[in-house]
Amino acid sequence: MTPHPAAPSRRTLLRALAALPASAVLLAETPGLLGSALAAAPPNGSATRYTIVPFLNSDDGTVNVYQSDDATDFRLLRASAYTPPAGRIRDASVIRHTDGYYYVTYTTRTWQDTTTTIGFARSSDRVNWTFLYDYTVPVANLSRAWAPEWFVDSDGSVCIIVSCSTTNDQWIFTPYLLRATNSALTAWSSPVPLSGIGANHIDTFIVKIGSTYHAFPKNETTKYIEYATASNLTGPYTIRRTGDWAGWGSYREGPALVPLDNGGWRMFFDGYGDGNYYYSDSYDTFATWSAPAALPGISGTARHFTVVKETVTGGPGLARNTTRSFRSANYSTRYWQQQSSLLNLPVVSGSSTTAEKQAATFTVVAGLADGSGYSFRDAAGNYLRHWDFRARFDPNDGTSTFARDATFVLRAGTASGSVRFESYNYPGYYLRHYSYQLRVERSNGTDLFRQDSSFVPVTAWA
Helix, strand or coil, X not given: CCCCCCCCCCCCCCCCCCCCCCXXXXXXXXXXXXXXXXXXXXXXXXXXXXXXXXXXXXXXXXEEEEEECCCCCCEEEEEEEECCCCCCCEEEEEEECCCCCEEEEEECCCCCCCECEEEEEEECCCCCEEEEEEEECCCCCEEEEEEEEEEECCCCCEEEEEEEEECCEEEEEEEEEEEECCCCCCCECCCXXXXXXXXXXXXXXXXXXXXXXXXXXEECCCCCEXXXXXXXXXXXXXXXECCCCCCCCCCCEEEEXXXXXXXXXXXXXXXXXXXXEEEEEECCCCCCCCCCEECCCXXXXXXXXXXXXXXXXXXXXXXXXXXXXXXXXCCCCEECEEECCEEEXXXXXXXXXXXXXXXXXXXXXXXXXXXXXXXXXXXXXXXXXXXXXXXXXXXXXXXXXXXXXXXXXXXXXXXXXXXXXXECCCCCEEEEEECCEEEEEECCCCHHHHHHCCEEEEECCC
C-alpha cells in the first residue's frame, strides 16, 4: 500500500442536485446515443463508456484513443490510433453518428500556420480510423479555421462550431456554424457567425437543455472561459459570465461538457498555461462549479478533446435484495466488516465468531438516490454511507443528502469477478481500503488504487 494522502475536508453542505429539465438534453452526439443529464446510473449488466481522441502535448501529428467508465480514470485504448495523410491533427472533436460510425473533425495545421481547412476521419470501432477528407471552410479572406466542435441539435441536424479568423487580423477568431446538408457528413451549409458571442472568442462548445443553448467560449484577450445563452443556435447569445466566474483560472481553453451518471455535468478543459488538463462539475445548470482537479493519468499528455458518452453491454452485475459478503481483490483473506459503525477490512475466516461473520454480511438493495445504483444495509438495518469520506453505517434519516451519500455506482473491478463502487455524489471517488479501513477517495489513476478499490461479491458469511 502507498502512504495515505491527507483526507480532504468534507464540504459542509452538498450542492443540491437541481432537477434538470425533463426535455431533451443534447451534447455534441447523436440523439439516441446521448447521455441525459437526468440521474441514470447504468443498469445491471451494462456500463457507461466515455471516449476521447486527444492529440498529444508532445506530438500534434497523431491522436491517442482513451476510454473510461467514470469520466475520471481514462485508460489508453490505442496509441497513435490515427495519423492524417498530410498536415497535423489538433483539437479533435468526436461523435457517434446515426450510421453507427464514430467521426472526428479536427484542425489540420499547427498553430503557427495558416489553416483554411478542417479534417474528417471515421471509425467503426474507435480503434481503426480512415481519413475522409479535408474541407475548406468558405469564409471570405479566411486565415485560420481552428477547433471544430460537433453539435447535434434537437431536430437531429448535425452541426460544427468552428473558430475562424481572417487575413486582416489572423489572431482574432469568431465562432461560425456549419450545418451538414447530407447524412454522409460530406456537404455543409454556408458558415453563419454566432451572433452575440462576437470576435476574439475561440473553442466555443455548446450544449442544449430544454429550449436554451448554453455556450462556453474562450475569450482570447482575458484567457478565461466565458458563459453565454441563447434561444436559437445562431444567437443572439447573451454573455452572462466573464472573468474567473467559475473559479477555473485563466489560460484555460478547449472546454467540453458531458453528462455524468448522477445527473451532473462535467466540463473538461485544457490548462495550457500550466500544462495540466482539468475537470470541474456542476449540479445547478452551470451556475456554480466544483474546484478544478487535474485528470489523473493523462493530464500533461492529452490536449484539447471532446467526449462521447455511451451505455454499452457487458458491464458488471450485482443482484439486489440478496445478502453478500465482499472480499478484497488484492487481500484475499480480508472482507468488509462493520466495526463500531465503521466499515473496515479485517481477516474473516471459517473460524471467525458468528458475530464477526454477521458483521461481514450485508444486504444489497437498489440505490436510495438512484434505483440503478446500489445501497447496502447491515444486520441492524443501517445503511453504508460516507461521512468525512469515511465509510460507516447510519440509520436512514430520509434526507436527499443521506440517500446520495449511501448510493454507489457499480463499475468493473481489476480482477475477474470483482467490482468497484463509485460514490454517487462524488463522481470519481471510490470505496477504497487503506490501512484496512474503507474510505471514499478520489481515483488517482494508478493500478494500485484500482486494486485497492476492487472487491469480489461472494456468498454471505452469515
